[in-house]
Structure formats: structure tokens, C-alpha cells
Amino acid sequence: MTVLVRAFEPGAVFSTRDIALIEPVARAVALPQPADVRCVRQSLGGLAAALPSQATDVVKGQLKLATYQTMLEGCDERALSYACRRCLDELDWFPTVHQLKERMSKWVSPEDSAIRRARAIMRTGRREVAADAPSITAGQIRAMKPDLRSMGLAAGFITQDQIDDALAEIEQPPEQMAA
Structure with a gap:
């Protein structure tokens, strides 16, 4: 870690x-840790105890609970817990399934x-260059296509100075290189 x-x-x-x-x-x-029915019921029960909701009779209340359970079935229990805490912090009323799922989608395990x-x-690709790695020659750098040079630079196998020096050698006339 x-x-x-x-x-x-x-x-x-x-x-x-x-x-x-x-x-x-x-x-x-x-892999998600799927919430079981008990976990969903406890989470919804905690929200129901803390947040007011629309008044319903017993039948509508049971139907509402069954609907929430169906819609939240299989969700990650940690994501559900996170969403419930966020709802308690942010909402004044019992959340909709959509509001719960919105908050669950923001959770990262x-x-x-x-x-x-x-x-x-x-x-x-930021990797150390091995101490025993063979050094690259100016000729090899010149023979590389520009995109390969960029990859070598990004991976740390060659430096910008090595590239500049190798390319500068081909721009100088041969008599200047000997001097």
C-alpha cells in the first residue's frame, strides 16, 4: 500500500x-460486498427514524419498504452506508431511491x-532505469521515430539532453564535429 x-x-x-x-x-x-435484506432494512430504518417522510398507512408503508428493498438489492453495503450518512447530513426529508443511488454512485471502495x-x-510508466541497463547511443536515438523517443523519455530510459545531443550531431557539419 x-x-x-x-x-x-x-x-x-x-x-x-x-x-x-x-x-x-x-x-x-x-468486488462489491452485496448488502443483504437485513442490512437494507436497518439502513432504511435508521433513515426513517431520523428523517420525516410522507405520511402513509400500513399497507403503503409496507409497499414502500418492499420497493426500496427491491431497488437497493445487491448494492454494496458500504456504499449504502455511505449514502445513508450523506442523506442524514444533506437532506431534510426521507430520500428517494434515486437520491440514495446518486450518493452510492459517488462512493469508491x-x-x-x-x-x-x-x-x-x-x-x-515512471520507472527507475536499472543501473546495469545498457546505455543507448546517439545513433540509436537518431534512428528512433519521434513517438518512440517520446515513450523512452516518458519511461525514463532516455533523457531530453540525450535526445537533444543526438539530434544536434546531425545538424552540425562533419568538420565542426571533429573540432
Whole structure:
């Protein structure tokens, strides 16, 4: 986890060992923790106790509860808990299913957050260059297409100075290069 914390630090560079830890996380899929009927009922009960709602008779109240349960069935219990807390903070009346789902959609699980960070690290390609990595020659840099040079620069395999020096050599006449 400490490696993932550095994901958005400017200038953060990741070693081969770091990347070996990050790659499996980047390939992972965050699985929701589905709320069971009891969890949904308790969440709605807490909201009903704290927020006023439209007056209904017993039959309409049972129908309303059944509808909410059907619509919230299978949602992540942590997302539901988050949405309920937000409703208590933000609303004056018992929320609609839509209002609950809106708030649940804004919740990000810790697992999904870690996966997103790992994928960001893999996309940026900020990796340490191995000390024993073979050095690249000016001729090899000149032979690269510009997009390949950009990728090498972004990955940290070559520097902008190396590119500038390699390209400057072809712009100078041969007699100046010998001097």
C-alpha cells in the first residue's frame, strides 16, 4: 500500500520491485460486498427514524419498504452506508431511491481506490532505469521515430539532453564535429 500512496506524487519513480507489487493490483477487480435484506432494512430504518417522510398507512408503508428493498438489492453495503450518512447530513426529508443511488454512485471502495492508483502508476510508466541497463547511443536515438523517443523519455530510459545531443550531431557539419 505504501507504494500506491506515491502514485500521484510529482516526480515519483518506481523500481522494478515496486512494479512487481503494483502489477497484480492493477489487474485486480474490486468486488462489491452485496448488502443483504437485513442490512437494507436497518439502513432504511435508521433513515426513517431520523428523517420525516410522507405520511402513509400500513399497507403503503409496507409497499414502500418492499420497493426500496427491491431497488437497493445487491448494492454494496458500504456504499449504502455511505449514502445513508450523506442523506442524514444533506437532506431534510426521507430520500428517494434515486437520491440514495446518486450518493452510492459517488462512493469508491478502498479496493477500487487501490486498483485505480495501481493502474495510474502502470499508465504513467515512471520507472527507475536499472543501473546495469545498457546505455543507448546517439545513433540509436537518431534512428528512433519521434513517438518512440517520446515513450523512452516518458519511461525514463532516455533523457531530453540525450535526445537533444543526438539530434544536434546531425545538424552540425562533419568538420565542426571533429573540432
